[in-house]
């Protein structure tokens with residue numbers, strides 16, 4: 426599932442590609458994707474000739490504001506990712522006419538939705554597992570969407586004192602707490618593991634045992650890892666690709682996530698271990714990550 430750095434990478438690229446263009450048409454072979462957009466025919470009618478005014482991110486969601494009173498809200502879910510390029514429909518499938526990863530990488534070939542643009546390019550949703558959703562919502566009701574209204578703050582937009590306040594009276598294991606989107610938005614399994622590795626904390630540490638110094642270290646690790654991951658265009662562990670179809674690079678810089686059996690890069694003699702926590706795999710160094 427794409428986390429904050431992957432979605433931010435997509436949004437930054439799409440902002441350059443899309444703002445100022447107009448939608449012409451839309452196609453899908455998977456009606457469910459557009460169910461909350463009123464179905465394909467309604468969606469086509471609502472977006473036709475509408476100019477794209479802005480592209481932004483909230484948590485793991487992509488928000489396209491278009492002319493008129495509607496906003497397009499995209500939840501990529503497990504394997505969905507937006508692509509920008511050119512495709513033609515032949516032999517019952519869409520094939521990109523742009524040589525390279527858009528055409529050749531299998532992860533970019535599961536095209537479920539195509540939206541035509543007035544410059545001859547298209548915006549596509551590639552989605553192997555078909556859980557992605559495109560929702561049309563009134564501009565004024567974006568913040569009322571159930572996906573949005575209960576979200577915690579954005580990790581790159583809060584100060585340390587605001588971050589610290591979140592932990593007041595909070596209980597639980599630190600990894601599960603920071604992965605809870607109602608607590609803080611956009612951090613999933615990859616970045617939780619990387620943040621805790623950097624912060625020297627074992628994932629099962631309990632937040633009620635952390636002092637201000639520990640919280641400061643988590644905060645600093647969170648900000649620096651998320652920023653670095655955005656700079657490296659996110660982590661392509663499986664399906665995620667940037668809008669031009671290329672992989673992100675941050676997976677090459679992971680210190681803990683999916684590094685089971687490798688020597689800890691702190692050179693502390695530790696070997697990265699895996700544990701199950703709340704049904705998810707956690708990865709950590711048993712030497713420098715301490716339980717609190």
Ligand SMILES: [Zn+2]
Nearest residue numbers: 689695710713
């Ligand atoms: Zn270590």
